[in-house]
Amino acid sequence: MAAFKTVGATGTVTATASNVQSGAISQQSSYLRVVATAAPAQVAVGGNPTASATTLYLATNVPEIISIGQVRAQPIANYTKGTTTTITFYEGQGTQFVVGDYVTLVSPSQTGFAFSHKEVTAVNDKASAGVGMVTGETEGFGRIITVDYDSSSVSGTWNTAYNAYSDLRASFKLGGIRVGGTNSVIYYQQIQITGG
Numbered sequence: 001m002a003a004f005k006t007v008g009a010t011g012t013v014t015a016t017a018s019n020v021q022s023g024a025i026s027q028q029s030s031y032l033r034v035v036a037t038a039a040p041a042q043v044a045v046g047g048n049p050t051a052s053a054t055t056l057y058l059a060t061n062v063p064e065i066i067s068i069g070q071v072r073a074q075p076i077a078n079y080t081k082g083t084t085t086t087i088t089f090y091e092g093q094g095t096q097f098v099v100g101d102y103v104t105l106v107s108p109s110q111t112g113f114a115f116s117h118k119e120v121t122a123v124n125d126k127a128s129a130g131v132g133m134v135t136g137e138t139e140g141f142g143r144i145i146t147v148d149y150d151s152s153s154v155s156g157t158w159n160t161a162y163n164a165y166s167d168l169r170a171s172f173k174l175g176g177i178r179v180g181g182t183n184s185v186i187y188y189q190q191i192q193i194t195g196g
Contacts, residue, residue, distance in 0.1 A: 030192075
């Protein structure tokens, strides 16, 4: 018999006739438990999910477990401000993130630099100067990413002394839509599964 342990807070989405999204959720587990109450619903999970008639169907009061992929999180080595934000990871550590992922940065010692649920728009995987590069570019070796977050008005400079406390983590949302004419309240909770 499988057992599960809850991770993080429980959330809700009220599914109506059109797609409704939850707030951003920092991924802490590989599984999301969902249950629709009051009426059936259909759900989708992702960076900007749209639930529809072709996404996962939830029968009323029947919990389901959705695999949401491997947890991806890592500390950052540097933060470059601008109309987009450049995040650099430590040498020897390529990024776990790809273009189209959404990420959330938490940095308890430097809260002004934090952001929530922003899209990764580029990964610098240049490996050699002069090969496919333009003047002024640097080699990223897969450890530099660009995030669609305007940090140009953030005050101060990133202090590398606090790097170990930073956490850039994949984030997602749950989208829901009702089935039929009655709104549904969808409860969701990240879980860890043990046993079989």
